[in-house]
Amino acid sequence: MPNDCISYQESGYFTKLMMDYLVEKPELKALYNRFPKLENFGPQIEEKAKNYPVEYRKTLVTALNNQYNGFKASKATQTNIALLSDSKTFTITTGHQLNLFTGPLYFLYKIVSVINLCKELKQAYPEHHFVPIYWMATEDHDFEEINFFHFKNTKIKWDRESHGPVGRLSTAGLEKVFEVFAKELGLGENAQYLKDLFDNSYLKHANLADATRYLANELFGDSGLLILDGDDVSLKQLFIPFIKEELLHQTSFNNVTKTNALLKEYTIQVNPREINLFYLEDTIRERIVFEDNQFKVNNTHLVFSEEEILELLKTNPEQFSPNVILRPLYQEVILPNLCYIGGGGEVAYWLQLKANFEANNITFPILLVRNSVLLTTEKQVQKADKLNLSWADLFSNQQTLFDKKTQEFSKFNLDFSAQKEHLKKQFEALNQLASQTDKSFSGAVKAQEVKQIKGLENLEKRLLKAEKKIHSEKLERIIQLQNELFPNQSLQERKNNFGEFYHEAGNTLKTKLFEKLHPLEAKFTIITI
The missing domain is CATH 3.40.50 (Rossmann fold)
Structure with missing residues (x-):
């Protein structure tokens, strides 16, 4: 597996909007x-x-x-x-x-x-x-x-x-979290570093x-x-002038709403409020709304006139939080x-x-x-090589990968497309004949065609299933490897914590990241640590 990267398009984990943005689709230029x-x-x-x-x-x-x-x-x-x-x-x-x-x-x-x-x-x-x-x-x-x-x-x-x-x-109460984490880490130099890092970060602040x-x-x-x-x-x-503008004129609501109309073919990430501000205290972060000519703080009894809220903004801007x-x-x-x-x-x-x-x-x-990254070990790369897996294979849908590898391992073709096409051509002649006679005969011919095509599809599925049993051991190793690299069939980077990899690789983890990540290159980087 010589390649250490895969395009975002090949990865299958990026949305249509991001794909269109990354190829500079002209329709998005205004955004x-x-x-x-x-x-x-x-x-x-x-x-x-x-x-x-x-x-x-x-x-x-x-x-x-x-x-x-x-x-x-x-x-x-x-x-x-x-x-x-x-x-x-x-x-x-x-x-x-x-x-x-x-x-x-x-x-x-x-x-x-x-x-x-x-x-x-x-x-x-x-x-x-x-x-x-x-x-x-x-x-x-x-x-x-x-x-x-x-x-x-x-x-x-x-x-x-x-x-x-x-x-x-x-941070009170994080001592219990530390005890659980320390137990999971066990012994060793890297484990001790992670313990000290957690302790000094959370238990001393x-x-x-x-x-x-x-x-x-x-x-x-x-x-x-x-x-x-x-x-x-x-x-x-x-930021006071911009908060004031938001309170009095709802500028962001009007502008973002217009932009959202240009993104109809995509999934909208966020929708604006009429006022995109929260009221903030140590134990409160609640939306500011304008109702009955007054500014109100949701889920509280706080109410302000325009003059009062602008005075609060002037004297205590820290009590306003942007959404x-x-x-x-x-x-x-x-x-x-x-x-x-x-x-x-x-x-x-x-x-x-x-x-x-x-x-x-x-x-x-x-x-x-x-940058997006997939972290692997030498052992995992060797497993992939033995199983003849490419990075594109490992990034693919699990069921698709399972079926594809079964086809490759089989001694004969598991795809009945040629047989189905041949059957359809045979029925073309029968359908022409049927069109010249009684409608009931025509219906019987079409029903028979559907039945036989369905029969071939069922045989195809049964053959694939049988081959999967024959090659189950090798297929299981493939799925096991993919599950290691893509927990819950999702991206590793969205679930796993850095501590898991630092525990094994130490400072090599950061060193490799600094060496391999090139921000202006839109690619998914595979790093072996």
Whole structure:
């Protein structure tokens, strides 16, 4: 198996919208600013430089320095924070939920992608600086989406009640999770590293935002990754004019609704609300709605007049939280950002937002689908070679793979298409004869044709079934291998946690990711560790 990649089209795991975007389908051009090609970053830099106020840089640097207070920032991280004061510095950003212990593998792939793209851009545009950003989704309130991770065959879950933004959530109770995880890890140098990483991240920090910052900083701080928390008073102050616009004019609802009409042939990722803001406190994140000429907070008794809510915005902007429609705008307002790197689902909903950016006079970033990876071991590659499996085989539907390999292993042709075609031709003559006589005879001929074709199909299925029994041992090894690589017949990167692979490979895992991932190449990378 010499190839170490497979196209996104061949993988079968990407939506029609993403496939059309990746081939630059002309009908989608109105939904994005520039396609992610190296040469397109030059004009993107020029546009963002004109659109991003210089004074915002000071606020951003101060906010980051405050957020890193109490954390050990590497020299590379400190340098990158300082570089943001320079008007020639721009960011490449990815975002992710505060999944327990990073959650699924693609957390790593997102961050490696932003770091590697920054390196590539520095070579192409040496007069500028490029800084990788991980935007922590601290204001999310979907705790059930983040309170677990899978380690090998065990789902390790944090059971507790949660209300409000997850970033402010206390880490109390994670000692029990640590005990379960430590038991699963067992002994060994890599196991001890993972235990210490979990312990230092979650048991030595008071809230989930700080724990996640520590974790991401330990994994990627040496590469200069900046970890940004948007739940910040000073950063929200920069966003006040846009929150006011949303409250009074529902700009995003009108623009995104119009864009959604252009995406009728695709599955829409998100639908806008009339007001795309939440009211935020430590234990509350509830929608703001406008009813009876008043602003109300869902599921509370809070009610504001227009004057009152605008006064609250002026004095306490941190109590307003953008939803999935407005969060990208918030990000691009406060950052000198050129490109957002996300999964297919994320890029899909970003494609719904360009008109809203234009209405707010904010540069729309380049949208880049993150690298996707399949991690394998040498032993698994050897098994695939012995079974004469290609990567395309292993990525295919399991039933399709099962049938295809049965055909290959059989000593004779299991496809009765030729016989069925021959039978149809014989009945063509009978049907011509029948058309010249009684209608009842014609009906009998057609019924007989259907019966005999069905009989051949049944024989074909029985023969395939018989051959599967004969070759069952080899077929079972194929399915077993595919199940190892694609848990629950889904992508490994959407389920497995990095700890499972670090436990076996140690730092080789990160080293290989940095070596093999090329963000501007749209392909599914297979990495043997």
